[in-house]
Amino acid sequence: MQKNKLNLDFGLVAEARQSAARIAADIQPFIDQHSSVTVERTVARLLGIDGIDELERPLPNIMIEAIKKEGGLPLGAAYWIGRAMLATGKTPQEIAEGVAAGEIELAKLPEKSVEDIQAAVNKVAVKTVERIRANRAHREDFIKNVGEGPKPYLYVIVATGNIYEDVLQAQAAARQGADVIAVIRTTAQSLLDYVPYGPTTEGFGGTYATQENFRIMRRALDEVGNEVGRYIRLCNYCSGLCMPEIAAMGALERLDVMLNDALYGILFRDINMQRTLVDQYFSRIINGFAGIIINTGEDNYLTTADAVEEAHTVLASQFINEQFALRAGLPEEQMGLGHAFEMNPNLKDGFLLELSQAQMARDIFPKAPLKYMPPTKFMNGNIFKGHVQDALFNMVSIMTNQGIQLPGMLTEAIHTPLLQDRALSIENARYIFNNMRSISDEIEFKEGGMIQSRAQAVLADAAAMLKDIEQEGIMSTIEKGKFAGVKRPMNGGKGLDGVVVKDALYFNPFIELMLGKEGE
Amino acid sequence: MQKNKLNLDFGLVAEARQSAARIAADIQPFIDQHSSVTVERTVARLLGIDGIDELERPLPNIMIEAIKKEGGLPLGAAYWIGRAMLATGKTPQEIAEGVAAGEIELAKLPEKSVEDIQAAVNKVAVKTVERIRANRAHREDFIKNVGEGPKPYLYVIVATGNIYEDVLQAQAAARQGADVIAVIRTTAQSLLDYVPYGPTTEGFGGTYATQENFRIMRRALDEVGNEVGRYIRLCNYCSGLCMPEIAAMGALERLDVMLNDALYGILFRDINMQRTLVDQYFSRIINGFAGIIINTGEDNYLTTADAVEEAHTVLASQFINEQFALRAGLPEEQMGLGHAFEMNPNLKDGFLLELSQAQMARDIFPKAPLKYMPPTKFMNGNIFKGHVQDALFNMVSIMTNQGIQLPGMLTEAIHTPLLQDRALSIENARYIFNNMRSISDEIEFKEGGMIQSRAQAVLADAAAMLKDIEQEGIMSTIEKGKFAGVKRPMNGGKGLDGVVVKDALYFNPFIELMLGKEGE
Amino acid sequence: MSADGRSTTSTTAHSTIDLTKIKPYGDTLNDGMMQFSFTLPVPYSDEAREAARLYLLKMGVDEPQISHYEDLGVGYTFFVCYGKGTHTVDFTKIEVPKVDVEVMDKYGVEDYIKENIKRPVVIVGACTGTDAHTVGIDAIMNMKGYDGHYGLERYEGIEAYNLGSQMPNEEFLAKAIELNADAVIVSQVVTQKDVHIPNLTNLIELIEAEGLRDKLVVVAGGPRISHELAKEIGYDAGFSTGTYAEHVATFVVTQMVQRGLV
Amino acid sequence: MSADGRSTTSTTAHSTIDLTKIKPYGDTLNDGMMQFSFTLPVPYSDEAREAARLYLLKMGVDEPQISHYEDLGVGYTFFVCYGKGTHTVDFTKIEVPKVDVEVMDKYGVEDYIKENIKRPVVIVGACTGTDAHTVGIDAIMNMKGYDGHYGLERYEGIEAYNLGSQMPNEEFLAKAIELNADAVIVSQVVTQKDVHIPNLTNLIELIEAEGLRDKLVVVAGGPRISHELAKEIGYDAGFSTGTYAEHVATFVVTQMVQRGLV
C-alpha cells in the first residue's frame, strides 16, 4: 500500500520531522514550567467538580478564581482540593459548592502533607481515569459488535444553535450515511474563559459546547448508530480559552473526535501564545488517553492565504502538530492532521496540484487519519458549480485514501447547511467513494510529471521553513508572522493573565495517570 | 502520447480490425449492385433539384417517383436527368419543375448516348462538387484565421422544435463555450422517406432537418463564431430513410458533423437492412468528401443493454463502422466513433470500468475524434446527483483525451434542455476540462490492475464476436439479434421497396468525383 | 415510521409540528426555506436582479435572496435564489387516489389465477403512437424483467404479448382483439408538449367505439403517468417510476375478478 | 448589448418580448419554467408528494412536476420540482438605487485628492461585532489588495487603518476619533439570523450620539450588504460581492467634496 507514489525524498522527510521534533522539544521546558486557569479547572472537573451557581458561574471557575485570588495557583488545583478533602472529609464537589456559597475558604483550612494530599487526590483521580478508560472500551466494543463506516469517514456538521434541532439533523445525517457528526460551536465561544453549562438552545452559527449537550448528542448518536449498524462518531471543538476543559468533558462523555491544534488559537483567535502552548499540551494528553482523534486546523491557513503559494506552510504545520501531539502521548492513529482543497477552481491543472498535495500528506503521515477540508473560499452562490467543486474534492480524497472527509456543502457561500444541503453533500461523497472505491490502488503518477514535481517542491519548501523555525524558535517565528501571515506578540492576545509559573510542589495527577500508563 | 496505457495486445487489435474489414468487404458487392430512392434523390439534389410543389411534395421525390413509376430507376437519376437536359436544353431544376407540373414525361423524351449524357451531367456535377470543396476550404480558413476550441469539443444539443428559438439557444450556448451545436431532429423524421422543405417552427422534441434550417443555423453560428473567436461546428442527423440526401444538404450548407451510423437505422429504427447498407455508403462518401465528421451511434446499444455486460458489442460495432467508413473514403480523422458513459452509478468501482472503456477506445482508434455520450439511462429526477454524474463523465473524458464531448444535462430524465440547463452543463465540462487539463498525461494505470484487465477482456470479447460475425456475415448476424439484442429480418422493416438493383448502364457521377479524387 | 417519523430523543426539537399548516423546512421548523433557479428574459444587470427578487415576492416568498446570477449570453439572466415560503398546506386534508390492491408477488399472482380465473390471462402491451422508448414496457413484460423482478412473460398463467414500439393505436387494438386480450397495457414516455394525452385518449376512444371498454382492463404507464391522470382520461389505472411486473399483474387479475371478466 | 440583448439573426424568435410582463424562460418565451427544491416536514409518501404539488400551486406555479423526492431519514421529505410561474413582473418600472458615482481608478482617486481635498484622507476600517471574517475588509484595505486591485493602504493621499476583526463598536469609534477619521468603513459577513443588523445599527447610533454623523462618511460592506439595506439603516453606502478598493475610495472622496468635508 505505502508505495511512495510521488517519489518523495524520505531523507528530507526525516530531516523535516527532526526539525519539528526539535522545535517542539525546545518549547517543552516552558510548557512543563507553567500551568493555566483552564488547566486547573480541568483538574477540578476531572476530580468531579461540575455545576453552576445561581449567577450561572461554573463551579470550576469559582474554585480556580478562589485559589488564584489567594495566590495559590502555582501549587495547582489538585493540591488545594486534596488539602480540603483531607481537612473537611468532603468530596471535591461538596468543597466547590462550599467555596461557591462562601462557606469554605480554602487557604484557611489546615495544611496537610503533600504525600497525604496526593494520595487522597489520586484515589479520586484514578476513578475518573477508569471512567474514561471504560468509555474507550465501550467505543471499541461498539465498533467491534455493531461496526463502523469505511474510510474516508464522512464528517458533517450541524450548526443550528439548538441542541435538540442539532439532534434531529444529526440523526438524519447518520441515516443518510454520515460517520462523524461535528456539533459546531457558537461563534463567540472560543473566547469565553469558561464553559457554559446545561442543555442550550440559542447560538449563532453553532451550538454551545456544554457537557450536557455532549451527553444529549452522544445518546442520540448511539441510538441511531445501533439503528444503522455503524458507530457514529461525535466531534466537538477544543480550541480557544478552554482547551483542556473541553477535552476533559469530551473524554467523560465519550466524544470521539476533537478539533485541537497547537497553534490555531494563537493565529486565528488571537489567544496568547504562552497560554495556548500550555493548554494544548494537557488537552492532548487527555485526548490521547481517551482514544479521541484530534483534528488540527491547517486548513485555516488556506482560507486566508493562497493555497498554491502557501502549501508548504500547511505541511510545516502538520509536522509541528505531529511532534506536539507525540509529546502529549497521542499516537499517530489519532492524529487527524488537517489540510484542505482550497485552490481557485479556475486554475488550469489545479486539480493536479490538489491531488499532489493530498497524496503527499498521505505518504508523509501514513498512519494518520488525515482530515480533509472541502472547498470553501472559492465557493460562491452558484450551488450547481459548487456541487461539482465538491465532487472533485471527493475524488481527490478517494484517489489518495484520506481518513476523514468533510464533504463540502453546495451552499457554503450562502448559509449554514440546511437539512437538504447536508443530504446532497453526503450523497455526492458516497456516490463517488463507492463508484471509485479502488482507484487509489489503480492509478500511478508519471515519473517526474507535474504531480510528482509539485509534491517534491512543496516538501523542500516545508523542510526549509522548519529549519528556519528551528533556528528562530517557535515563539519568535510566530511573532514575526511566518505562519498564515499573522503576527502575534509574545505577551499579546487573550488569556495571558491566566498563565502561571508552577511551584516546585505543584502536581497534576492526571498527567502521570494518563501519560505514564497509556501513552504509546 | 500513444502509450498503450492499458497494455493491450495490439496483435489482437489488428485481428479484430481484419475481421471487421472482411465483414465490410463481404457486403460491398451487394452495396455496389444496389441503389435506392434516397440515393437517387440525392443525385437529383446534387444536380440542383430542390423545392416543393403546391402539395409540399419535394421535387426530388416527385422526380424519383416519376422515374420509378416508369421502371427507370435501375439506370439511376443521373441518366434520366442528363437525357432530359440534352433533350430539352433545360437545367435539372427546370426539368423537375416540368415533371412536377406534368409537362415533361421523362420516358417519352428522345434517347441519347450514354457518353453524351454522362458528359452533360458531369459538367453540372463538377460545379456542385466545387461548391462543396469550397465549403470545406471555407471551414478550414475560418479555423485557421479565427480559431477553434480545444478538444474535447463541447457538443450540445438544441431541441426546441422551432428553428428560430434554436438559433437563440445555439448562440447562447456558443457564448457559454460550446464548440458544436447539434440541432436535434423532430421525433418522427427518421421514418419519413422525404426531407421537408423550408424554415420550420413546429417539431416534437426536435426541429425538422431541412436545408433552409441548415442555412439559417449556419449563418447564426458563423456570426457568433466570429464574435467569440471560435469556429462553431454545426451538427445534424443523417440517419433514417434519407441518409445520403441529408448528407448532401449538409455538404451544401457547410455542416461539420453528422450522425451517421452503418447499423443504427436497422437496429433502432427498424429500417430495412438492405436499404440502410446501401444508403450509408453514399452518405458517407459525401460526408467524407465534405470534410464532415461523422458520429456513429454505439452509445445507443447501452441505452437498452447493460453497459458492463455489453461493452464488447460497442467495440465490435466501432470496428465495423470504421471499416465501412474507410470503404466510403472517410478518413480516420473524421470518424467520430460513438461510445457512452452508461454504467449504473451505484456500481462499486464503476468509474474504473468507464475509465478503462474510454481509454481503450482512445488507444484503439488513436486518430478518431471519438464522440463520447453522457449518462442518460441512470439519470433520474435528482438533478443534483445528476450533475455529479455528469462531472464524473467529464472527468473520464479529459482523463482519456476524448475528441467530442456531449456534456450531460442535469435534467436528462425530466425534459429536453432548458437554456439554463445547457449553461450549467457547459460550465460543468469547462471547469473540469480546464482544472484537469493535463491529467491524461500525468496518470498511469497499474500493471495488471482492474483497469487494464477490464480493457483486455473487453477487447478479447469483441475480437471473438467479430470473428463470429465474419463467419456468419453481417446480415445474418443482425437477423439473429446479436447486436443490441435486436432481431431484424433481411426483408423486414421500412424502406425495402425503395431499394433497386442497378442496371449495367447505371451511373452516379458523384461517387467517382468524390471518392476518386478526394478520398484519402 | 410514525407520522412524524422522528425518534424519541429528537422529539423535543419539533413537538410543535402543526400538520394543518405545513411549510418548507430549512434548518428550523417553519422557516419556509426553499431553493429556486430560473432564467428571466432580461439582460444581466442590477435591474434583472431586482426583477428576480420581485418575482419571488409575488410568489409569496419572504426575504428572497439572489445567491447567484449570471449572463446567459443572449440578453437573458440566470438566477439561483433562496427564500422563505409563506404559504402553508393542510397536510391532514390530503387524499391521494391510489391503485389500492395489496400487491402480490409472482407466485401470489400465479396462485390467484389458478384459483380465481382458471384460464390463461392474456395481456397485450406496447409503446404506442410515435413513442419509441421500449425500455419501460420491456421492464414490465420481458422474461428478464427489471431490477431483479421477472417480467410478465415469465408468469405462469399469463400470456404476455409485447408489441414493441411506435405502434399505431388502431393496429395495436386490432392485434389485441385478435389475441383475445383480457388487458391492454400501454407505455408513454415522451410527454413533451403533452403529446401523450391525445394519443392515450385516442386509444380509449377506439376501445369504446369497438364496444370493448367493459370487457378490457386498460392500463397506462410511464415516468410521468400518475394513477390520477390515467383515471382522468378513462384508464383503469396508471403506473409510474418504480413499477414492477407484479404491480400491474396484481392489478389486472384482481380487476378481472372484481369486474367479473373471468 | 441592446435591451433585449439578441443579435439580428435570432430576433425572429422573440420579437414579442413584452417587458411590462416578464416571466421566467425555459426554452420558449413566457413558458414560465422554474426549478425548485425544498424539504417538507412530513414523511416520505404519496401524500407528501401531493403536499409539495399543492404548495407550488399555492405559489402560483402551473403544472408543478415533482421530478424527485426522497426520504431524509427523520420523517421529512426532500423534493426537486419544476413548474411554470404564472406571475409577471413589470421590468420597465424597476429602478434600483445605486451608488452612482463614476468609478475612478487608483490614479484617478489620487489625482482627485490632490486637486480637490489637498490633504490626506483618513479611512478607518474593521470587521466589527463578533465577526471575524477579515478577508473582505483586507481585500479592500491591505496593500496587496485583491484580484489585481491594490488596497487603500497603497493609495497616495489616503491613510488607511485596518483595525482587524471582532472589533467592538465602541472601541472602533474611539479609535476612529483618535485618528481623526474622515470615513469609517465596516465589514459584516456573518448574517445568520440577521446578526449584522443590530450591530450595524448600534454603530450608527454611537456615531450620532457623538454628534459625528455629519462629519463622517460611513460605509458598510459584505457579501449580503446591499446599497439599499445600508441606506435604510443610516449608512452613506453599502458595497457587496465584487467590490474593489477603488469603488469605496471613489465614493469616499467624492462624498467628502460633495458634503464639504474637505
Ligand code: B12
Ligand atoms: C433510453 C432513452 C432513449 C432511447 C430509447 C431506447 C429504447 N429502445 O427504449 C433512444 C436513444 C432511442 C431515445 C430516443 C429519443 N428520446 Co429518449 N430517453 C431515454 C432515456 C435516457 C431513458 C428512458 C428509459 O429507458 N428509462 C428506464 C425505464 C425502465 O424507465 P421508464 O420508462 O420510466 O419505465 C418504468 C416506469 O415508468 C413504468 N412504466 C413505463 N411504461 C410502462 C407501461 C406500463 C403498462 C406500466 C404498467 C408501467 C410502465 O415501469 C417501468 C419500470 O419501472 C430518457 C432519459 C431518462 N433518464 O429518463 C430519455 C428521454 C425519455 N428521451 C427523450 C426524448 C425527447 C427522446 C427523443 C424524442 C429525442 C430525439 N428528438 O431524438 C428520441 C425519440 C424517440 C421516440 N420516437 O420516442 C426525453 C423525453 C422528454 C419528455 N419529457 O418528453 C427524455 C426524458 C430525455 C430528455 N431529457 O430529453 N431515448
Ligand code: B12
Ligand atoms: C474564509 C471563511 C472563514 C474563515 C475566516 C478567516 C478570515 N480571517 O477571514 C474562518 C475559517 C475563520 C471562518 C469562521 C467562521 N465562519 Co466563515 N466563511 C469563510 C468563507 C469560506 C469565505 C469568506 C471569504 O473570505 N470570502 C472572500 C471575500 C473576499 O469576500 P467578501 O467577504 O464577500 O468580501 C468582498 C465583498 O463582500 C466586499 N466587502 C466585504 N467587506 C467589506 C467592507 C467594506 C467597507 C467594503 C467597501 C466592501 C466589503 O468586498 C470584498 C471584496 O470584493 C465563507 C463561505 C464563502 N465561500 O463565502 C464562510 C462563511 C462566511 N462563514 C460562515 C460562518 C457561519 C462562520 C462561523 C460562524 C462558523 C463557526 N460557527 O465556527 C465562523 C465564525 C467566525 C466569526 N466569528 O465570524 C458562514 C456565514 C453564514 C451566514 N450567512 O451568516 C459562511 C457563509 C459559510 C457557511 N455557509 O456556513 N470562516
Ligand SMILES: Cc1ncc(COP(=O)(O)O)c(C=O)c1O
Ligand atoms: C483547530 C480548530 N479549532 C477550532 C475551530 C473553530 O473555530 P472557533 O474557534 O470559532 O470555535 C476551527 C475551525 O476551523 C479549527 O480549525
Ligand SMILES: Cc1ncc(COP(=O)(O)O)c(C=O)c1O
Ligand atoms: C447514429 C444516430 N442517428 C440518429 C439518431 C437520432 O435518432 P432519430 O433516428 O430519432 O433521428 C441517433 C440518436 O442517438 C444516432 O445515434
